[in-house]
Amino acid sequence: MTDAPLFQRVTLIGLGLIGSSLARGIQQLGLAGELVATDASPEVRARAAEIKLADRIADDNASAVKASDLIISCVPVGRAGDVAQSIAPHLKPGAIISDVGSVKASVLAAMSEHLPDNVHFIPGHPVAGTENSGPDSGFAELFMNRWCILTPPDGADEAAVEKLSALWSALGANVEIMGVAHHDLVLAVTSHLPHLIAYTIVGTADELEDVTHSEVLKFSAGGFRDFTRIAASDPTMWRDVFLTNKDAVLEMLGAFQEDLSKLTRAIRRGDGETLFEHFTRTRAIRRGIVSIGQDEAAADFGRKHAALKKKDS
């Protein structure tokens, strides 16, 4: 006998990297009795139908959410308010509404403004992705052994939080609960600033092409190549991240610029001790992250991989 699906009807709005990864995972693991999906782009809807990303592809957000028990908005954070406005009058009372946006305070404010009181709004953020976008770029295993942060507002229904956590856990993610302001500060330094640095350095190298005669790209080894991958990330998504997490990013950018000035001064003065000490500290940080990651992965990998394989066969 197969287990009952976690949710009777699930709706995904936005079928890019994250929406299509969710669609594939939910279908492969049988987490929804019926999966409905939609996207603002007719081309994306047509492609989603062609590759069967859901049981039904709806023409618009309003019809997609009818009678749905869980709705996850997977659109750029600047569009979160539009999505909430378009679905608000059509929601089933008691439905859970969530999202996957990389910024949380602005999404909470923009969506809460429109959503009725008789639904459970629990914003979320899977800390997992790639530089690719669109319906063909997703894959069911994207969330395996990655964090998914949920940011329920004060007084959120505990059973609804549990149910949403169960979905992310089934997809292989480790769920963590935190407040929106804390989320935005932590992600500003761990994700948003690194992307800004990558966008900057690749642009700088490109502007130097006249001086370097295309050799920047020709001889780019590890470090620069890694930056070019990150700098290939979606321009709409990242424009929205920096516009909506402005304060936290500016705070972290201030701290970063101070540290960069210290290292600049050390180089100018030939202060090898400062450079060596700094690089030794950062090497230890990386080794700590990698060993924590390996312990967690070793503990979880077998169970989660077996679950997906079972569904595949």
Ligand SMILES: NC(=O)C1=CN([C@@H]2O[C@H](COP(=O)(O)OP(=O)(O)OC[C@H]3O[C@@H](n4cnc5c(N)ncnc54)[C@H](O)[C@@H]3O)[C@@H](O)[C@H]2O)C=CC1
């Ligand atoms: N790309 C990544 O690595 C990660 C992205 N996120 C977050 O996930 C969200 C989606 O990102 P991706 O899947 O990468 O984007 P994407 O660009 O691949 O897909 C976004 C989709 O949303 C659709 N869309 C835009 N406005 C809409 C609206 N009003 N109604 C319906 N559909 C609409 C677009 O047509 C597009 O197909 C963003 O908020 C992003 O911050 C979270 C974790 C990782």
Ligand SMILES: O=C(O)C(=O)Cc1ccc(O)cc1
């Ligand atoms: O591709 C990468 O290295 C990423 O960092 C992906 C990513 C992008 C945005 C997020 O909010 C979470 C993960």
